Amino acid sequence: MMAPATAQMTSVPVIIALPGNEAFAQALANAGAGELGAIETRSFPDGESYVRLACDVAAKSVLLVSTLARPDEGFLRLVFLADAARSLGATAVTLIAPYLAYMRQDRRFRSGEAITSRTFARLISSSFDRLVTVDPHLHRYPALSALYEIPALTLHAAPLLAEWIAASVADPLIIGPDEESEQWVSAIAAKIGAPHAVLRKIRHGDRDVEIAFPDLSSSSGLQPVLVDDIASSGNTLIEAARKLPPLGFARPDVAVVHGIFAGDSYTRLAPLCGRIVSSDSVSHPSNAIGLARLVTDALAIADAPDPELVRHRRPPEPLDDVERAGIDSFPASDPPSWTGGVE
Numbered sequence: 001m002m003a004p005a006t007a008q009m010t011s012v013p014v015i016i017a018l019p020g021n022e023a024f025a026q027a028l029a030n031a032g033a034g035e036l037g038a039i040e041t042r043s044f045p046d047g048e049s050y051v052r053l054a055c056d057v058a059a060k061s062v063l064l065v066s067t068l069a070r071p072d073e074g075f076l077r078l079v080f081l082a083d084a085a086r087s088l089g090a091t092a093v094t095l096i097a098p099y100l101a102y103m104r105q106d107r108r109f110r111s112g113e114a115i116t117s118r119t120f121a122r123l124i125s126s127s128f129d130r131l132v133t134v135d136p137h138l139h140r141y142p143a144l145s146a147l148y149e150i151p152a153l154t155l156h157a158a159p160l161l162a163e164w165i166a167a168s169v170a171d172p173l174i175i176g177p178d179e180e181s182e183q184w185v186s187a188i189a190a191k192i193g194a195p196h197a198v199l200r201k202i203r204h205g206d207r208d209v210e211i212a213f214p215d216l217s218s219s220s221g222l223q224p225v226l227v228d229d230i231a232s233s234g235n236t237l238i239e240a241a242r243k244l245p246p247l248g249f250a251r252p253d254v255a256v257v258h259g260i261f262a263g264d265s266y267t268r269l270a271p272l273c274g275r276i277v278s279s280d281s282v283s284h285p286s287n288a289i290g291l292a293r294l295v296t297d298a299l300a301i302a303d304a305p306d307p308e309l310v311r312h313r314r315p316p317e318p319l320d321d322v323e324r325a326g327i328d329s330f331p332a333s334d335p336p337s338w339t340g341g342v343e
């Protein structure tokens with residue numbers, strides 16, 4: 001059942017964190033997205049999940065907060081909570097998933113494979129009224145609306161990454177490790193007035209990538225900064241990072257949106273790099289770029305009856321250029337709005 005995108009503006013939203021997402025939920029509450037609500041979760045002796053909403057959600061908008069990194073572990077609890085909130089009278093249940101999982105299997109690479117991006121989107125769409133996420137891996141999909149049947153807000157962290165680079169790195173050379181990253185690195189480079197380069201990646205397997213470099217001799221003396229959307233096995237960044245010193249560059253700094261850093265990837269990458277930073281879409285020691293204010297402000301604007309009015313009516317903490325750019329469709333400048341879904 002679809003709730004209208006703006007139906008929930010009458011009362012203060014209830015923010016509920018799935019286990020492991022408490023810090024992000026608290027940051028959303030601090031930014032003004034709503035009030036924290038409590039839950040109880042545990043496992044029965046047979047391994048099944050128990051969940052309980054320990055807060056009142058009747059006639060309220062519920063924001064369920066869960067990064068979807070390692071989604072298989074927590075998925076059932078997530079949909080159980082969403083279903084409980086709906087059946088207890090929530091006006092709308094919004095999934096705040098700063099990292100959206102299962103975007104990368106977007107076609108059958110070998111016969112018989114499940115296209116998990118589609119299945120996962122159907123499952124999420126059947127449990128939630130709306131979805132908010134940051135930089136979903138839209139490689140072969142033009143937009144989330146091509147996959148998800150519910151209204152979605154797609155936000156972008158690139159302006160925040162650009163801000164970190166501008167403040168932290170002198171004379172940067174922004175480097176994208178593959179063609180997909182061209183969209184972010186060119187926008188970031190343009191924003192901070194730095195040169196950029198895009199490498200070429202050939203993926204041979206889940207953990208097996210080969211990276212080819214263009215001629216970077218005209219950029220010698222600059223500090224390389226590798227920028228990517230996801231660090232998963234870390235091998236894309238590792239392969240790019242280890243080839244830079246032999247070309248005469250310093251060890252690169254790294255800025256990624258989603259620092260999953262599976263297994264020992266971070267410890268293998270760290271010795272090859274200077275600083276490694278990520279957004280807090282996935283909790284990790286490298287988190288240095290908070291996304292909660294971006295999400296909160298985008299929700300406020302997208303849910304407002306007149307986004308233009310709200311945009312000019314926020315005297316206490318006006319958005320600065322960086323936040324504004326991340327909220328707007330990146331790199332275009334339309335105000336954020338719910339896209340997709342069946343109204």
Ligand SMILES: O=P(O)(O)OC[C@H]1O[C@@H](O)[C@H](O)[C@@H]1O
Pocket residue numbers: 104137177178180206207209228229230231232233234235236237
């Ligand atoms: O190489 P790992 O870290 O496993 O995977 C992350 C890379 O794979 C791509 O889909 C992402 O855009 C990123 O470049």
